């Protein structure tokens with residue numbers, strides 16, 4: 001270790017000076033980080049090369065995971081951990097008189113995703129490498145990530161996040177692997193010498209897709225996979241086609257920004273172009289690789305498994321059809337057969353507003369050949385499915401309905417596997433949303449409950465907890481996450497429970513220091529830290545928690561002493577810039593924070609902290625400090641959730657509805673170790689169907705609710721005239737679409753239970769321990785192993801995993 005540290009220091013100093021021509025002592029933290037990152041490339045370069053060449057030589061089946069979003073977080077510590085170099089690097093860097101943790105924070109956190117869907121893709125990339133699955137990620141290298149959020153007078157404003165302004169040390173530009181993507185123009189089918197119809201294109205626009213590759217380093221194994229992100233550029237050979245700056249900018253624009261809408265369909269032309277750009281570039285890369293293997297086309301599915309993360313990459317399907325038909329000369333039947341064996345699809349939502357549909361004329365104008373192929377898929381669908389199941393079912397499941405391309409229908413019809421992301425979500429898909437598809441192809445449907453990588457969310461985010469776990473049960477849990485359940489045996493070990501509380505306290509102090517420094521708010525690490533961090537969305541019901549805070553405010557005001565347990569209410573959430581209602585809720589919570597935090601009578605018991613710019617790095621800081629995890633979506637609306645898993649793994653107790661993966665969390669940790677409340681999914685459905693819910697009755701008949709809602713409009717909370725009125729109206733006048741008032745009393749009861757439980761630190765710590773012990777089930781290592789076994793049919797590198805472990 002000592003000599004390793006010395007070597008590392010020497011290499012680091014050389015690296016720094018080669019790069020900047022002055023000593024590391026004079027550098028900035030960013031420069032120190034960049035030198036460290038570049039040095040690391042030498043430590044994984046060989047393994048990366050070997051993994052790539054091994055996959056090529058063995059001609060193994062490889063997985064290609066297509067996602068419009070990734071949220072990888074900072075890579076430095078993660079790469080060091082997986083390479084087994086974290087301690088070496090820390091000791092070496094600190095030994096040079098630098099601050100390792102400060103250098104770590106100088107790395108930008110690439111926000112190439114909105115929320116859960118993007119973070120899942122990144123957890124999967126880490127887990128595929130760590131389980132030795134030959135998995136490639138395909139995505140877009142957005143020039144600007146998700147906007148940077150600031151609060152001005154409590155309102156969200158959005159600023160551009162120029163994450164590439166410094167060198168990105170992890171990526172490698174692969175200009176030699178660039179491909180061209182065609183847009184627009186017209187296409188006619190002309191018979192060739194064999195009398196086959198071949199497309200001839202006129203006036204199309206050709207754009208270069210340049211790949212940038214980032215290594216995905218497996219944990220303590222030899223695997224280094226590739227995340228390939230494409231950037232749009234003007235083709236070098238065809239530069240005269242783009243003569244004005246406007247024309248050249250229009251090309252670059254395709255990969256300029258990430259659409260900031262989470263769970264919301266954005267029907268704009270540029271987004272359609274982005275989707276096709278990713279699909280065409282990715283599919284061409286796969287086809288080029290496959291052609292290098294010199295095999296028959298019928299063997300394509302044996303070498304390639306393509307997974308599409310939600311419907312955004314659905315155009316991969318007609319794009320591969322296009323190449324097989326037009327360029328490779330396969331028959332429709334041959335090509336469709338290959339498609340079906342190759343593709344699988346994950347559905348992430350049942351929210352109607354998130355279902356992608358593109359107007360036929362827009363697709364026609366932008367991607368004329370792709371639209372022809374979709375029409376032919378549609379024609380054959382009616383022919384075959386109509387004959388088998390009748391015209392009504394064929395119509396309801398068609399790829400094109402009422403002049404709109406139904407992306408989910410196309411994805412389902414073409415894929416051999418369709419999965420939901422939690423038990424309840426998959427059931428709702430099968431029984432309601434997608435029941436007609438379930439009818440025509442029942443065997444396609446399956447569930448794969450989401451997961452999280454414990455490496456990032458526990459080992460890196462919470463080193464003190466990880467060390468404590470190591471001390472008690474050894475380190476096996478680090479490569480076999482289910483082993484963390486051995487902790488259960490220590491639930492009566494007073495010493496451990498005390499140590500657990502001490503770790504939590506230290507993490508709370510760390511977050512409190514951040515809040516004091518960044519927000520100038522003092523919070524007490526002894527208070528209960530109550531955390532709700534996720535995108536702002538009406539169905540996630542941040543407003544329900546705000547109403548609960550207002551309730552506490554009045555309880556304290558009217559009867560001082562009635563609330564005994566001090567709490568810090570912590571929020572982190574970005575709202576889509578166009579989502580007016582979500583932004584109003586941000587303003588409400590910020591105004592409430594001002595009111596509560598500055599009223600000495602109240603602030604002793606309630607503090608409200610809404611952190612700016614929530615993202616992966618902030619999540620890593622907040623989650624280890626949480627006592628309570630708010631998972632309070634209206635039942636039936638949250639597909640899975642993953643922050644629920646991260647918080648549980650860090651010893652926070654869940655307060656939640658039986659929604660998404662909260663159901664599996666309940667099953668895994670036991671009913672006594674979380675706080676459940678509210679309507680169940682079937683009760684929500686029945687209540688909706690019966691039309692007997694009148695939210696105004698709750699306002700008029702429940703004095704507590706009346707008091708709270710009046711607070712929104714009577715000036716108690718300063719500066720929210722418009723917001724307060726709109727929110728009041730949504731709850732009272734427009735019948736409270738997400739049943740907040742219906743669930744309110746039950747929610748407050750559960751919150752009071754949580755207060756009570758928190759007053760017994762020993763018992764609370766025992767529940768924390770049981771939550772941590774149950775969290776191994778939610779490791780994304782197991783999730784990807786289930787995908788590998790049941791969907792992709794690829795073998796993991798089983799040197800670390802017992803196959804029994806995950807089935």
Ligand SMILES: *Cc1c(COP(=O)(O)O)cnc(C)c1O
Pocket residue numbers: 071114115116117119533534535614615616619640641642643644646
């Ligand atoms: C995990 C994560 C999410 C997903 O949170 P949910 O509560 O499951 O919606 C969103 N954003 C970030 C930055 C995350 O790390």
